[in-house]
Amino acid sequence: MYFSATQYPALRGQTKPAIRALITEALRRHDRWARWRFYGFMAALLVLVVAHAIYETRWNPAEWSGLAMALVAGLLFYLYMLWEINGPIHAAVMKYLATNGDPGEKHQ
Numbered sequence: 001m002y003f004s005a006t007q008y009p010a011l012r013g014q015t016k017p018a019i020r021a022l023i024t025e026a027l028r029r030h031d032r033w034a035r036w037r038f039y040g041f042m043a044a045l046l047v048l049v050v051a052h053a054i055y056e057t058r059w060n061p062a063e064w065s066g067l068a069m070a071l072v073a074g075l076l077f078y079l080y081m082l083w084e085i086n087g088p089i090h091a092a093v094m095k096y097l098a099t100n101g102d103p104g105e106k107h108q
């Protein structure tokens with residue numbers, strides 16, 4: 001499991017700006033839905049937070065529920081980012097590297 005896209009073995013030895021450029025290009029070429037997945041997730045998270053706020057003002061739950069909602073939203077975002085890094089982003093980078101060769105040749 002990777003906790004950052006900079007940990008991919010194929011990108012070791014590259015500078016962070018070069019890795020960002022490679023990942024951006026890989027997503028542009030091989031994963032056109034990345035941006036929309038992110039926007040969709042953020043919209044769903046916003047709906048969850050707003051629904052909780054409405055529930056909180058209407059039925060007046062415990063005082064700690066706002067903190068619990070913030071923790072749940074943060075955990076969901078973290079899990080989503082782990083899924084993106086280890087799933088679609090990794091696949092796009094591997095496809096890009098398979099079609100374009102060694103990243104060290106173009107992005108140093």
